[in-house]
Amino acid sequence: MDPSRRAVLGGAAGLFPTALTIPGYAEAADRFDSFTRNPRARIGHAEVTAVTTMTTRLIGMDDQFGGRHARPMAAAFLVNTVAPYLNAAAPPDVTRAMLSAAADHVYLTGWMAMDEREDGLAQRYFVKALELAAGAQDQPRYRRVLRGMSVHSIDQGHIALAVRTANAAAQILPKADPRFAAFLSGQQAHVAAASGDKAGALASMSRAEAAVERAEQEGDNTFGSYTPSALRYHISEVRAHLGDLSGSIREMEQAHRMRATGLRRTRIRYNALLAERKLHAGRLEEACHSWHAVLDEYPYVQSGRCDDRFTAMVSALRPHRNNTGARLVLDRAREIQSGLRLDPPG
Known part of the structure; x- marks a missing residue:
C-alpha cells in the first residue's frame, strides 16, 4: 500500500466520489485536526524551505516523466519528512507556513495520483490539501486546490x-x-x-x-x-x-x-488533443503529423492520462488504416506499445 494513504489520508481510496462533500473554507478550518505536537522536535523556517524546495523539484519531475515516476518519491517525502514536521513544535508563523507548504505538497501528490488514474485517491489528497490550507488560514492555496479539483472533475x-x-x-x-x-x-x-x-x-x-x-x-x-x-x-x-x-x-x-x-507531458496531451480535433475536422494528414510529435515523446513518460490519449489515437486511426500516413502512425504506435509492454488502460 502507498504509505501516504495510511499516514496522511487515513485509509484506502475507492472509486471517484461523484457525491464528494467538499468543505467550505470556514468548515475546513473548523474541521482541521491539529497534529499532536512532539515537544522534543522543533522546526523553523529552514524546514519550511526544505519542503517548498522539494515540492518545486517534484513539480518539474512530474511533468517531465509522469506521475507514476514521481509520486513514489512525493509520497515517501510526505510520510518521512512532511508529517513529522507537522508534528513538531514551532512558533505560530512557522506552523502556518509549514501547513501551507504541506498543502502544496499534498496537492501535488494528488495531482500525480490523478495523472496515474488513481482518481479516488487523488480526490482524497485534494480534500486533505484543502484542510491543510484552511488550517494555515491560506485562502489563495485553498482556492488553488478547488480549481485543481475542478480540472480533475471535468477530466x-x-x-x-x-x-x-x-x-x-x-x-x-x-x-x-x-x-x-x-x-x-x-x-x-x-x-x-x-x-x-x-x-x-x-x-x-x-x-x-x-x-x-x-x-x-x-x-x-x-x-x-x-x-x-x-x-x-x-x-x-x-x-x-x-x-x-x-x-x-x-x-x-x-x-x-x-x-x-x-513541459513534456503537457506537450504530449495537448498535441494529442490537437490531432484529435484536426481529424474531426477532416484534416487527416495534419492530424498524423501531430500524432507523430506525440509518439516522439510518449515513451519517456509514465502517465495514465497520456495512456488515455494514446489509446484514443489508436482507436481514431483504425478506420483510416488504409491511408499511408495513418498506417505509419499505427505502425509506430504498435512498435512503441510492444517495446514498453504497456498495461491496458484501466
Missing part, C-alpha cells in the same frame, strides 16, 4: 462537480493578483462552456484575457504558471465546447507555439 466527465468547484474557487479575494485571477477565471470559462453556459463561458474568458493582459503589462509574475499559452489553451477548450472546431484548433496551435519547452 472525468463530472461536469456539475467541475462547475461547482470552479465557481467556488473563483470567489476571488479582493487583492488577488491578476494572473491568479486569470488562472481561476480560465477554468471557470472552460467548465461553463462544457455545461452549455455560453454566456457564462464568454464572460469568464473575457475576465481571464483582461487579467492576463494586465499581468503582462505590469510584469506581474506572482503566479507565473498561468501564462499566455495557458490562456490560449483555455480559449481553445471553450471554443471546442461551443462548437467552433476551427477556432479551437487555431488557439491550440498558438498555445503550443507559446508553450515552455520543458
Whole structure:
C-alpha cells in the first residue's frame, strides 16, 4: 500500500466520489485536526524551505516523466519528512507556513495520483490539501486546490462537480493578483462552456484575457504558471465546447507555439488533443503529423492520462488504416506499445 494513504489520508481510496462533500473554507478550518505536537522536535523556517524546495523539484519531475515516476518519491517525502514536521513544535508563523507548504505538497501528490488514474485517491489528497490550507488560514492555496479539483472533475466527465468547484474557487479575494485571477477565471470559462453556459463561458474568458493582459503589462509574475499559452489553451477548450472546431484548433496551435519547452507531458496531451480535433475536422494528414510529435515523446513518460490519449489515437486511426500516413502512425504506435509492454488502460 502507498504509505501516504495510511499516514496522511487515513485509509484506502475507492472509486471517484461523484457525491464528494467538499468543505467550505470556514468548515475546513473548523474541521482541521491539529497534529499532536512532539515537544522534543522543533522546526523553523529552514524546514519550511526544505519542503517548498522539494515540492518545486517534484513539480518539474512530474511533468517531465509522469506521475507514476514521481509520486513514489512525493509520497515517501510526505510520510518521512512532511508529517513529522507537522508534528513538531514551532512558533505560530512557522506552523502556518509549514501547513501551507504541506498543502502544496499534498496537492501535488494528488495531482500525480490523478495523472496515474488513481482518481479516488487523488480526490482524497485534494480534500486533505484543502484542510491543510484552511488550517494555515491560506485562502489563495485553498482556492488553488478547488480549481485543481475542478480540472480533475471535468477530466472525468463530472461536469456539475467541475462547475461547482470552479465557481467556488473563483470567489476571488479582493487583492488577488491578476494572473491568479486569470488562472481561476480560465477554468471557470472552460467548465461553463462544457455545461452549455455560453454566456457564462464568454464572460469568464473575457475576465481571464483582461487579467492576463494586465499581468503582462505590469510584469506581474506572482503566479507565473498561468501564462499566455495557458490562456490560449483555455480559449481553445471553450471554443471546442461551443462548437467552433476551427477556432479551437487555431488557439491550440498558438498555445503550443507559446508553450515552455520543458513541459513534456503537457506537450504530449495537448498535441494529442490537437490531432484529435484536426481529424474531426477532416484534416487527416495534419492530424498524423501531430500524432507523430506525440509518439516522439510518449515513451519517456509514465502517465495514465497520456495512456488515455494514446489509446484514443489508436482507436481514431483504425478506420483510416488504409491511408499511408495513418498506417505509419499505427505502425509506430504498435512498435512503441510492444517495446514498453504497456498495461491496458484501466
